[in-house]
Amino acid sequence: ATTRYEAETSPAVCAGAIESNWAGYSGSGFCNGDNGTGGYAQFTVTAPAAGTATLKVRFANGTTAARTANIVVNGTTAGTASFEGTGAWNTWATKTLTVPLRSGSNTVRLAPTTSGGLPNIDYLDVETGDSNPQPTG
Numbered sequence: 579a580t581t582r583y584e585a586e587t588s589p590a591v592c593a594g595a596i597e598s599n600w601a602g603y604s605g606s607g608f609c610n611g612d613n614g615t616g617g618y619a620q621f622t623v624t625a626p627a628a629g630t631a632t633l634k635v636r637f638a639n640g641t642t643a644a645r646t647a648n649i650v651v652n653g654t655t656a657g658t659a660s661f662e663g664t665g666a667w668n669t670w671a672t673k674t675l676t677v678p679l680r681s682g683s684n685t686v687r688l689a690p691t692t693s694g695g696l697p698n699i700d701y702l703d704v705e706t707g708d709s710n711p712q713p714t715g
C-alpha cells in the first residue's frame with residue numbers, strides 16, 4: 579500500500595517555511611527549507627511491518643545545481659539523495675529511494691548536506707509491504 583504524507587501537514591516538520599507561491603504542488607503547499615544544512619524536512623510515517631519501503635519524494639529545484647541530502651531514518655542515516663535541477667521552481671519531479679523501516683511509527687528526515695539546503699519538498703509517498711499478504715490468482 580502507498581500512503582502520501584504532505585510536507586505541510588503535521589506531524590511533518592519543515593525547518594523553513596510552508597509556502598504556496600510556486601504552482602503545481604499537492605495539498606495546500608510545500609516545504610521551502612532554510613537554505614543551509616539546518617533546513618530539513620521531516621516526515622512521520624507508519625509501516626505495517628518491518629522491512630524495506632520505497633519512498634517517492636516530490637520536489638522542485640529551480641536552480642541548475644543538484645541539492646544533496648542524507649536520508650535519516652529514526653535518527654540514523656540510511657542513504658543519500660541528489661535532487662537535480664528541475665528547470666523551474668514550478669516544475670516538480672519525483673525521486674525514488676528505498677529505506678528500511680521498523681514496524682509502526684518512523685521518522686524520515688531529508689537532511690541537506692550543502693549550503694543550498696533542500697529543494698522545495700511537496701510530499702513523501704511511502705510504499706510498504708503488506709503485513710498480511712494473501713495469495714492471488
Ligand code: GCU
Nearest residue numbers: 610611613667695696697698
Ligand atoms: C527561491 C524560491 C524558493 C526556493 C529558494 C531556494 O527563493 O522562490 O521557493 O526555496 O529559491 O533557493 O531554496
Ligand code: CA
Nearest residue numbers: 610611612613
Ligand atoms: Ca529554500
